[in-house]
Amino acid sequence: MILTKEQQAILDGEQGETLAKVMKTLVMYGDAFEAEKLVPITSKYNHLVTSFGLKVMSPVYDLMQQLLDAGVASGQQFSVDPRPLDKKVPANPLQNLVFNKFMYTKQDFYEKQLEKLGLMNEDAFSCTCYMDEMGNKPKKGEILSWAESSAVVYANSVLGARCNRNSGIIDIMGSIVGYVPYFGLLTDEGRKATWIVKVETSKKPEAQLLGSAIGMKVMEDVPYVYGMEKWLGNELDDAACAYLKDFGAATASNGAVGLYHIAGLTPEAVELGEDLIAKDAKVYVIDDAELEHVKNNYPVVWKNPDAAPKFCFVGCPHLSLEQLKDWTEKLETALQKNGKKKVTVPTVFTAAPAVLKAFEQTPYAERLKATGVITSYICPLMYMNNPLCKKMPVITSSNKLRTYTSARYYTDAEILQAITGGKKA
């Protein structure tokens, strides 16, 4: 890798040993991908994936402390993934004991570290930092040092920013020195599609199921997806963005997709069209049978596969304001149809703190509350990441949550039925 004089000086330790180690990390990281240079980060804010003060992650906080002790701070302010805990979310005494005494004992300590390192504000905790309400929405072409797989794939695909699938810790190291290695999704070549996906379903495919199928097939490659115009239109409106948010999260967690193009819709596909498709791109056709096959092959890890659901999470990644409103209306209609007043399964909808604040300003907030659904800013994955939850039959419409926990995946329509009618999903 060819470094500028300034970068070489940092690597040589002229600004201290710790900063030299940060630079060495980025250079070695870039070398693994034959990166020829480091390029300046141009986004206003960074986004970090590590939001949780898990006792077991002490090596991470020790490293952060090394950075703080050496006086190196992030050159950018940043948002970070959701907090792991919220008293509004029901937990039994044993769960509370495990959460507070064994798992998240470092939470307060780590949040103080984040403040010192450059956290945007006390509410800057969400995997959907790019929501208008959150204020961390990069522009097309900007270079990022983000982590969080669902945010990276959204920023690349829907916003047209440029970011690799950086790991936690690498994310902040980029903004400490102000540079990231130039490779992969930062380059024009790396943004070309090596897969053509033809969606030939008879109805609008479930976003999180379609994303899962594509992620598992293409792994870390870039897909160019045809056949979505009739379902999503040709404009990136709220509904299309929410769909792509959920679709992308599934591609990134069920596979390792960092960028996708949707023909006629996402910015680079609109601008460059089929020029984005690499020679010899492979083809994957998705029809109703394929989606059904993918869904039926998810492992069921509940102790009793026939158990009635006892808990439901919706909002991984966090819901948008429009999704909260839409769910409110669907819930009211379904409850009325089923002769119920409140949801029959304890249900938590998760969204970014700023989105929840905006939602509270609308009449929908009271209506949703009346259905019995609880709203929260937490990360459902962090809540479920313990053996106690493994014993609970939890349902979700998040394919990401399914991937990492014992939660069982159902489509939005199935979830709606399950939580409003008491009918087993």
Place this chain on the structure above:
Amino acid sequence: MKQFQGRVITPGEVSAEALVTTEGFNTLASFQMALQFGDKEVKCGDQNNKDLHGKPMIGKALCLPQTIGSTTGGLVLYCACAMKKNPACMLFANHIDSLAAAGAVLADVWVDGISMPVIDSLGEEFLQYVKDGMKITVKANGVVEVE
């Protein structure tokens, strides 16, 4: 015995028993429960990985195509190394992915006394040939012997 030439991501020499997956290795899903709840064998917790689920990973020569999933992957690998609960080495058939590369580099630069050789680009034939339990020897120049 068969030899495969790979590319050195982080250097080192080691001999260990092979643990093989032909599916993408989800680092977070594989390590999260074992690290959090003190599983000394560090059994793979990824319910979606039919090759590895429930198998001990500590001290093994982990043979894989690439890692997938959450961008916490690199820091999870870094933590596993800092806690001395890492595989003996990681051997990638494909070009290494950004999360695994981050984890390997973070461990190499920031963890004192760690040695977890990481080799990539060993080729598809490597994963077709190697099976669980085979003896793996990693050389400093990126040569991997399988017997």
